[in-house]
Structures are given as structure tokens and as C-alpha cells.
Amino acid sequence: MRLKLFTLVLTILAFNVRAQNDDSLKIRAIADEILLHSTAYENLRVLTKQVGARLSGSPQTYKAETWGHKALDQAGADRVIEQPCLVPHWVRGGKDEAWIMAPGKKNQPLDILALGNSVGTGPKGIQAPVMLVNSFEELEQKKASVKGKIVFYNARFNDTYIKTFEAYRDAVGYRAAGPSQAAKYGAVAVLIRSMSHSADNNPHTGSTRYNDSFPKIPAAAMGLQDADRLAALLEKESLIVFLKTNGKMLSDTVAHNIIGEITGSEFPDQIITIGGHLDSWDPAEGAHDDGSGCVQSIEILRVLKAIGYKPKRTIRAVLFANEENGTRGGSKYAEEARDKKEKHIFALESDEGGFTPRGFGVTMTPELLNKLRSWLPLLAPYGISEINNGGGGSDIGPLYRELGTPLAGLQPDSQRYFDIHHARSDVFEAVNKRELELGAVSIAALIYLVDKYGL
Structure with a gap:
């Protein structure tokens, strides 16, 4: 009996080691693809230099939506959806x-x-x-x-x-x-x-x-x-x-969440959301806030397609409308998910700049937090040293309130973020290509693990 129990324990340990090795290799493949062939930095250049500032309701809002639709198509999304919502229209x-x-x-x-x-x-x-x-x-x-x-x-x-x-x-x-x-x-x-x-x-x-x-x-x-x-x-x-x-406030106008998705191969009704907000304040180009989060989210779809990974669950990259002065896009996304009775198992937001990744902040049960922390050895080689309670983002917060969806937010190094936040200095030149791509690697690795093992 003892011999059988010992053999079972050894078998489980061997399986876990093999699984971790497989995951490590898959994440390495994700990292190599992003670090060698990422389109995130070039996408950001186009968004910031050809579209520019994107305050809700401005003409650039709709140029940015067209850019986002095209970028998601090029990343390999199975389909791209434009989800309308009413947004405030303030002008300087x-x-x-x-x-x-x-x-x-x-x-x-x-x-x-x-x-x-x-x-x-x-x-x-x-x-x-x-x-x-x-x-x-x-x-x-x-x-x-x-x-x-x-x-x-x-x-x-x-x-x-x-x-x-x-x-x-x-x-x-x-x-x-x-x-x-x-x-x-x-x-x-x-x-x-x-x-x-x-x-x-x-x-x-x-x-x-x-x-x-x-x-x-x-x-x-x-x-x-x-x-x-x-x-x-x-x-x-x-x-x-x-x-x-x-300044004056005009009547509300229509903008859109731009949603690209890869349909899940085993559990297509289970949805994993990643996203950033497409709008920005008007003095600058919105490069860190939040062009970086948008291009990182698009990059996740691209890299999964590029390495031939077929996700079990449906993965959506969402470019949210109107985070800066209303969060109407995030609210609309959650309301429609509730009304359609969608099953959102996880949502991750990148809205703290395109700086070097340090960790994730999460809003979820202690049991799920411990599960994510068990993956730290797989994430650590790419800069993630901590996963702490408390985090998510303004645009995915409504998913938690409406559906109880577990949330996470990428937490890059924050020391320079408020030098440029909402200021004229938030321009493309302030973003480091390597740091932006490492953030995408960290997000993609966590999304891969959540998709493979569920929550």
C-alpha cells in the first residue's frame, strides 16, 4: 500500500514538473516572438503620430477607431466588433x-x-x-x-x-x-x-x-x-x-469599443478580456496613457496566432472608449455582457504606462490569488516579481461589479508615469520599445496560463 502511494506521489510530481517545463517552453516561445517580431511599437507610432490626441467625441476618436479595427484585423482576430456607446463630448x-x-x-x-x-x-x-x-x-x-x-x-x-x-x-x-x-x-x-x-x-x-x-x-x-x-x-x-x-460640454455623442477576438477551441462561451483605453487627453499623443495598453492588447492576439497556439477559451482584446472622462466604454461592455449572460472568467487591463513590468494587481478571491501566485516562477524571468491583492482597472471594473469577474492589472514600474500623465509630454518618444514589449510578454504569459488552466 505504501509503495503504491509513493508511486502515485512520484507520478503526480513528475506530471507537474513536465507541465511546468511545457509551460516554460511555451512562454519562452511567446517571449521570443514578441521580442523579435512585435508590431506593438510600430502600431503605437502610427496611433500617436498619424492619429494623435483622441479626446472622446473629437474627430480623432473616429480615426483611432478605424486604426484599431485595422490593427486587430492585421493581428489575426477571427472577428472585430464595433460596440457603440454614448460618450461625453467636452471641448477645450x-x-x-x-x-x-x-x-x-x-x-x-x-x-x-x-x-x-x-x-x-x-x-x-x-x-x-x-x-x-x-x-x-x-x-x-x-x-x-x-x-x-x-x-x-x-x-x-x-x-x-x-x-x-x-x-x-x-x-x-x-x-x-x-x-x-x-x-x-x-x-x-x-x-x-x-x-x-x-x-x-x-x-x-x-x-x-x-x-x-x-x-x-x-x-x-x-x-x-x-x-x-x-x-x-x-x-x-x-x-x-x-x-x-x-472649455464647454457639448451633447453626448456616439463612440465605440473596438473588440477583436479569437474564438475558443474548447470553451468558446468562456471569455478572457484584455484591454486598454483608446481615448486620451488632448494636450499630447496619449502614448503611455493609454496607447501602450491598446497596442499591448492587440499584440496578445497577434503572438498567439503567430506561434500557432489555439486558445481553449475565447480571448478578446478590447480598445475601450471614453475612459478618461466618463468610463462609458467599460460600463457599456459590462452591461452588454450581463444582458447577453456572457461568461467572463478573467479580465486584464494595461493602463499604467508602457514601462518595465514589475507585477500584477488583482481583485479576486484568496484562492484564485494563490493560484496566480503559484505561476510566479514562470513569470519571473520576464520581470514579474509580485502578484498582489488590489488591482484591475477603470474599464474592467464594471465586469467585476456586474458579473463578479476576477480582475488583474499590469503594474509596470511607476516612477516616471506621473511625469507625463495627462501632460503634453505623453508622446511616442517617451516610450521605450523594449519596455513596451516586455509588458506585452508578461500579459501574454499570464493570459496563456489562465487560458490553459482556467480559474
């Missing part, structure tokens, strides 16, 4: 301007960008005293003095956080809710310190969300060097700032 409307008005001195310009979805000042602009606050708590303390002023939120990134997304989560509330909080007490406009810890002076835009209980007031982000300069001046004296923005 012209050049944003601001300067410090110092009596008897030359006006001192401030480098600014209006926040997405914000109202404009009107053609004459706004001229008002500026009130410096460093936190919402300080705003509450000074609320009796806010009326008629431009509130300047000088909330800094916490530079002690090693993972910079933690600093972003701490500070982003000033962009999202700051204008309405200030309007509550009678402010006429808001300036915010850009959501960044960069050393340059590029302003970083991003969406704001008005509370309909209060007036909608103009809001703009300021470059960090100018923010430091303005804060230092306000510590010494009262100042008046002139602000002119032109």
Missing part, C-alpha cells in the same frame, strides 16, 4: 491662459491647462484675488474668506510613497472634487497643483466632477514650478490672478 475651445497681476510690474504668466469637463471663464476671463490652501481641511478653516476668490489647491504628492499610484490616490481628490468644494463657499474659480511630482513645469489635465448642488466654476491645473512660485509669493503678499479658459 482654445488656449488656456493665466498670469499673476502685480501692480507696477510686468504680468507673470502661469502655465496652465483647464481641467477636463470644466466650464470656461467666458471671453473676458476672470480677475480675482487668490487664496492658497494646502488641503480640504484648510479650506474648511478659511471658508468664511473664500467668497469671490480663486482658490489655489497646492496639495503635493507624497514623495515618500515608493509606489507612485498611492501618491496619486491621495492627491487626485483635489482635481476631482476641488472645484465644487470651493464653489460651495463662493469661490469664482480654482487652480490646482498638477497631479505629479515631476521636475518640469508641464501642467497635467484630467477630469473634474461637479456637484450639481453648487455652481460650476472654471478650474485649471498648473505646472509644478509655477505652483511653487505662486505659493511662495502668496506666503509674502496678496496677489490677483487673471484666468481665461474656454
Whole structure:
């Protein structure tokens, strides 16, 4: 009896070793194909240089959709679907301007960008005293003095956080809710310190969300060097700032999620989603945010076809519409999946830039998390050192809320991401080809393992 049990254990161990060897070889083949023949970098060049900025509702939205459809076809998708959804249509409307008005001195310009979805000042602009606050708590303390002023939120990134997304989560509330909080007490406009810890002076835009209980007031982000300069001046004296923005919200319009899929050979009703968002803010080319996630997702379909791998489950690459100022594309994708009673077993998003891959953040049960962690030895040669609880992405989040789908998000090295996030510096030249491709390798390896073994 003991001999039979010992023999069974040895057989299981040998099977596991053989399976791991097979998986290691398959992942090596995936990596070699991507590192030698990837189309991701060239796809990104075309998207950024021939299409450019892709704010929802802009003419470039539809050029990007055409690009995405063609790229998915060329990657070997069995079919490409265009899934319509209504999206917000905000326009910047012209050049944003601001300067410090110092009596008897030359006006001192401030480098600014209006926040997405914000109202404009009107053609004459706004001229008002500026009130410096460093936190919402300080705003509450000074609320009796806010009326008629431009509130300047000088909330800094916490530079002690090693993972910079933690600093972003701490500070982003000033962009999202700051204008309405200030309007509550009678402010006429808001300036915010850009959501960044960069050393340059590029302003970083991003969406704001008005509370309909209060007036909608103009809001703009300021470059960090100018923010430091303005804060230092306000510590010494009262100042008046002139602000002119032109933003306005138009009626909702139609955009599309562009979906390419390879049909599963054994379980075609089980769907694995990978994706990034096709839209971007208007000051730059949206290379890291999120052109890189889009081209990596397309590359997964291409590499599986190129190495002759026939997935058991249906694999979809989704180029989501309208992540930046509404997440309407992700919501539509999940709603349709729910209504069609689709079985989504896993979804992975790449929306943290095309930098060197470090790990994955996941939202799933502890049992599934442990299963993914058991694959770390297979992923480690390609830069993945950790799989941690907490992660996914804005566009796949609705799948979890609607269907309970397990989620994952690629987590590249984050140290440079907020240097370029939503700023004019997010251009093709800021993306490193090798890092972009290694991210695609890591995603493809995890998708292969989920497809082979299920969740």
C-alpha cells in the first residue's frame, strides 16, 4: 500500500514538473516572438503620430477607431466588433491662459491647462484675488474668506510613497472634487497643483466632477514650478490672478469599443478580456496613457496566432472608449455582457504606462490569488516579481461589479508615469520599445496560463 502511494506521489510530481517545463517552453516561445517580431511599437507610432490626441467625441476618436479595427484585423482576430456607446463630448475651445497681476510690474504668466469637463471663464476671463490652501481641511478653516476668490489647491504628492499610484490616490481628490468644494463657499474659480511630482513645469489635465448642488466654476491645473512660485509669493503678499479658459460640454455623442477576438477551441462561451483605453487627453499623443495598453492588447492576439497556439477559451482584446472622462466604454461592455449572460472568467487591463513590468494587481478571491501566485516562477524571468491583492482597472471594473469577474492589472514600474500623465509630454518618444514589449510578454504569459488552466 505504501509503495503504491509513493508511486502515485512520484507520478503526480513528475506530471507537474513536465507541465511546468511545457509551460516554460511555451512562454519562452511567446517571449521570443514578441521580442523579435512585435508590431506593438510600430502600431503605437502610427496611433500617436498619424492619429494623435483622441479626446472622446473629437474627430480623432473616429480615426483611432478605424486604426484599431485595422490593427486587430492585421493581428489575426477571427472577428472585430464595433460596440457603440454614448460618450461625453467636452471641448477645450482654445488656449488656456493665466498670469499673476502685480501692480507696477510686468504680468507673470502661469502655465496652465483647464481641467477636463470644466466650464470656461467666458471671453473676458476672470480677475480675482487668490487664496492658497494646502488641503480640504484648510479650506474648511478659511471658508468664511473664500467668497469671490480663486482658490489655489497646492496639495503635493507624497514623495515618500515608493509606489507612485498611492501618491496619486491621495492627491487626485483635489482635481476631482476641488472645484465644487470651493464653489460651495463662493469661490469664482480654482487652480490646482498638477497631479505629479515631476521636475518640469508641464501642467497635467484630467477630469473634474461637479456637484450639481453648487455652481460650476472654471478650474485649471498648473505646472509644478509655477505652483511653487505662486505659493511662495502668496506666503509674502496678496496677489490677483487673471484666468481665461474656454472649455464647454457639448451633447453626448456616439463612440465605440473596438473588440477583436479569437474564438475558443474548447470553451468558446468562456471569455478572457484584455484591454486598454483608446481615448486620451488632448494636450499630447496619449502614448503611455493609454496607447501602450491598446497596442499591448492587440499584440496578445497577434503572438498567439503567430506561434500557432489555439486558445481553449475565447480571448478578446478590447480598445475601450471614453475612459478618461466618463468610463462609458467599460460600463457599456459590462452591461452588454450581463444582458447577453456572457461568461467572463478573467479580465486584464494595461493602463499604467508602457514601462518595465514589475507585477500584477488583482481583485479576486484568496484562492484564485494563490493560484496566480503559484505561476510566479514562470513569470519571473520576464520581470514579474509580485502578484498582489488590489488591482484591475477603470474599464474592467464594471465586469467585476456586474458579473463578479476576477480582475488583474499590469503594474509596470511607476516612477516616471506621473511625469507625463495627462501632460503634453505623453508622446511616442517617451516610450521605450523594449519596455513596451516586455509588458506585452508578461500579459501574454499570464493570459496563456489562465487560458490553459482556467480559474
